[in-house]
Amino acid sequence: MAEVVFDQASRIYTPGAKPAVDRLDLTVADGDLVVLVGPSGSGKSTALRMLAGLEPIDAGSVRIDGRDVVDVPSKDRDIAMVFQNYALYPSKTVAENMAFPLKMRGMDKDERAQRVRQAAEMLGLTEYLDRKPKALSGGQRQRVAMGRAIVREPQVFLMDEPLSNLDAKMRVQTRAQIAEMQNRLEVSTVYVTHDQVEAMTMGDKVAVLANGQLQQYATPPELYDRPKNAFVAGFIGSPAMNLLDLPRSSSGVTLGGVEIPLPRDVSDAAGSRDKLTIGIRPEDWVLESTDADSSTVVKAVVDVVEELGSESYLYAHLADDTSTSVVVRGPGRVKVRFGDPIAVRPNPDALHVFDAETGERLP
Amino acid sequence: MTATLEERPAAPENAGGKPAIDKAEGWRRRGPLLPALIFTIIVTQIPFILTLYYSLQSWNLVRPGSQEFVWFSNYGDVFADSQFRTVALNTVIMTLGSVLIAVVLGLLLALLLNRQFAGRGIVRTLLITPFLITPVAAALLWKTVLLDPTLGLINFVLTPFGGSGTEWISQFPLASVMAALIWQWTPFMMLLLLAGLQSMPTDQLEAARVDGASAWSTFRELTLPHLRRFIELGVVLGTIYLVNIFDQVYMMTQGGPGVASANLPFYIYQRAFLGFDIGQSAAMGVVVVILTLIAANFALRLIFRSFSGEQEAA
Numbered sequence: 308m309a310e311v312v313f314d315q316a317s318r319i320y321t322p323g324a325k326p327a328v329d330r331l332d333l334t335v336a337d338g339d340l341v342v343l344v345g346p347s348g349s350g351k352s353t354a355l356r357m358l359a360g361l362e363p364i365d366a367g368s369v370r371i372d373g374r375d376v377v378d379v380p381s382k383d384r385d386i387a388m389v390f391q392n393y394a395l396y397p398s399k400t401v402a403e404n405m406a407f408p409l410k411m412r413g414m415d416k417d418e419r420a421q422r423v424r425q426a427a428e429m430l431g432l433t434e435y436l437d438r439k440p441k442a443l444s445g446g447q448r449q450r451v452a453m454g455r456a457i458v459r460e461p462q463v464f465l466m467d468e469p470l471s472n473l474d475a476k477m478r479v480q481t482r483a484q485i486a487e488m489q490n491r492l493e494v495s496t497v498y499v500t501h502d503q504v505e506a507m508t509m510g511d512k513v514a515v516l517a518n519g520q521l522q523q524y525a526t527p528p529e530l531y532d533r534p535k536n537a538f539v540a541g542f543i544g545s546p547a548m549n550l551l552d553l554p555r556s557s558s559g560v561t562l563g564g565v566e567i568p569l570p571r572d573v574s575d576a577a578g579s580r581d582k583l584t585i586g587i588r589p590e591d592w593v594l595e596s597t598d599a600d601s602s603t604v605v606k607a608v609v610d611v612v613e614e615l616g617s618e619s620y621l622y623a624h625l626a627d628d629t630s631t632s633v634v635v636r637g638p639g640r641v642k643v644r645f646g647d648p649i650a651v652r653p654n655p656d657a658l659h660v661f662d663a664e665t666g667e668r669l670p
Numbered sequence: 671m672t673a674t675l676e677e678r679p680a681a682p683e684n685a686g687g688k689p690a691i692d693k694a695e696g697w698r699r700r701g702p703l704l705p706a707l708i709f710t711i712i713v714t715q716i717p718f719i720l721t722l723y724y725s726l727q728s729w730n731l732v733r734p735g736s737q738e739f740v741w742f743s744n745y746g747d748v749f750a751d752s753q754f755r756t757v758a759l760n761t762v763i764m765t766l767g768s769v770l771i772a773v774v775l776g777l778l779l780a781l782l783l784n785r786q787f788a789g790r791g792i793v794r795t796l797l798i799t800p801f802l803i804t805p806v807a808a809a810l811l812w813k814t815v816l817l818d819p820t821l822g823l824i825n826f827v828l829t830p831f832g833g834s835g836t837e838w839i840s841q842f843p844l845a846s847v848m849a850a851l852i853w854q855w856t857p858f859m860m861l862l863l864l865a866g867l868q869s870m871p872t873d874q875l876e877a878a879r880v881d882g883a884s885a886w887s888t889f890r891e892l893t894l895p896h897l898r899r900f901i902e903l904g905v906v907l908g909t910i911y912l913v914n915i916f917d918q919v920y921m922m923t924q925g926g927p928g929v930a931s932a933n934l935p936f937y938i939y940q941r942a943f944l945g946f947d948i949g950q951s952a953a954m955g956v957v958v959v960i961l962t963l964i965a966a967n968f969a970l971r972l973i974f975r976s977f978s979g980e981q982e983a984a
Contacts, residue, residue: 359876359880360879360880361876361879361880380879381879381880381882382879382880382881382882382883383882386880387880387881388876388877388880390873390876390877391873392871392873394871394873394874394876394877395874396874396877396878396891396892396895397874397895397896398892398895398896398898399891407878407881407883407891408880408881408882411881411882411883411884411887412882455877455881459881465880
């Protein structure tokens with residue numbers, strides 16, 4: 308149980324080059340599950356490995372429970388890590404794998420066995436304790452890796468894409484198990500993933516990273532509702548938010564000849580910029596009748612229809628600008644098909660406005 | 671049947687376990703291998719059958735016309751020959767001793783080379799060199815340059831410590847031959863084990879670091895089990911080769927003094943080509959082949975088991 312603090316922590320592989328992790332500031336509150344999410348090369352795994360002691364911290368510091376761990380070796384940081392490929396020891400049985408960290412701290416045999424038994428019960432691994440990892444399925448291996456972390460009763464759990472080798476169904480199931488277990492154990496957890504669904508469903512708070520830099524650190528609803536910049540806006544949400552570079556007009560911006568008014572505070576913040584990036588989530592379009600007046604609705608032509616049952620997504624391009632594509636959420640059953648015209652109108656209250664140059668949110 | 675053929679047109683032989691290709695096609699496919707097969711039979715099996723035949727004869731080349739059929743009396747003589755037993759024991763000591771020491775040294779060097787340090791490439795090349803030297807040249811090198819009592823480097827180095835004048839080759843003949851063998855075979859073991867070390871998944875080592883394992887525990891609990899099959903392979907290959915070694919014995923000691931450093935191949939050579947006793951050396955050859963087959967059977971079963979992929983686990 309501990310608070311984890313990244314304080315301007317950096318990892319610089321080659322001096323002079325761009326740092327892999329650039330002055331990361333992050334505080335994981337005691338007992339929270341924080342997800343680090345970002346595309347490949349964003350530095351999320353490196354940040355986790357810095358916390359684990361598997362990568363040096365070249366500048367700044369990392370503190371666990373108030374203790375600066377920059378010069379503390381991995382084994383003395385009181386952390387447990389779950390690796391992407393599980394990193395089980397192939398020559399050891401499940402029980403020996405789980406007992407290994409305890410054995411390394413010199414815990415006596417009976418206590419080891421008892422702790423392993425408890426963890427195995429919790430994870431439903433009791434009947435597999437004598438098996439070697441090679442005789443287990445992917446999901447079982449994953450649970451053994453979790454078990455090896457749990458028996459330690461560490462101050463912090465570190466998880467590096469622990470679900471990425473599981474199939475889709477198993478992933479959803481294990482995702483819930485991990486979240487539930489973490490809630491029960493109340494151990495601070497740092498969880499790395501590239502999957503934003505995992506990030507949004509599991510995290511108490513989510514840190515979005517890109518190019519080694521922290522983009523936003525917030526709760527999942529806040530990330531979704533108020534993305535701090537265009538990168539976060541485009542990264543969080545599936546299908547992704549429509550981000551359109553639109554020219555200013557007198558009262559707002561124009562899209563396909565339609566005037567979209569902007570709220571007062573936004574247009575004040577936008578100042579004299581002549582172009583803005585407007586973000587509209589797929590669900591923030593209103594489908595209108597195609598007969599509607601073209602000064603109030605945007606006309607588009609459907610390219611692809613994805614019907615998911617409860618809802619559908621229409622991928623379309625603007626009728627008068629084929630290079631601009633939009634994604635629109637519609638009801639579960641839609642009659643439109645490839646090539647059909649549609650008319651849409653953005654919900655003016657749900658617009659996200661960003662600086663077209665810097666991508667920063669306005670205001 | 672039709673359905674099976676449609677599903678697996680590429681492997682029709684599998685349907686019902688009966689070969690679906692006709693005889694002519696079979697000959698066309700396998701025919702080109704025939705010369706190689708015939709050649710192999712000629713050069714391995716015919717000599718072996720002749721050896722079996724000779725081993726039942728009393729036949730000494732220096733007494734022409736002495737050849738006669740004696741049933742198994744040569745085999746009786748072989749087992750009664752105390753020198754043969756000494757030589758057999760020498761062979762075991764020489765083979766297993768050299769292989770095991772070479773594996774241990776090779777492991778230490780492989781662990782060293784598995785780390786990053788300046789000049790690693792040069793060190794690696796130098797360490798491999800002994801393996802690339804012709805065995806005869808290596809034996810001469812050991813016999814004269816290193817172990818010669820008056821001119822040898824080893825006695826020169828030992829002089830300040832009062833150790834000069836040791837007649838290495840006559841005082842410690844078996845150990846001298848083994849030293850040369852170990853020197854040549856350590857690089858082979860090193861390369862094999864280095865390949866093993868480099869195939870060790872890094873995430874297991876990282877997990878061990880996080881789990882609090884010391885360097886020694888990591889080595890004992892993870893690295894050594896991972897290397898097990900590489901060590902087994904090294905032992906088996908080294909044994910297969912060293913049990914037949916001839917060059918070093920011939921060049922360094924001629925098996926002497928007496929038979930102190932002779933191994934079975936050399937002893938058989940001596941009996942056949944210096945003693946001209948064809949019958950008895952043939953019988954020894956047969957005994958050695960049988961013993962080797964038994965040992966090789968166990969050894970090969972061991973490596974096939976460890977390399978059947980059962981160890982692979984994520």
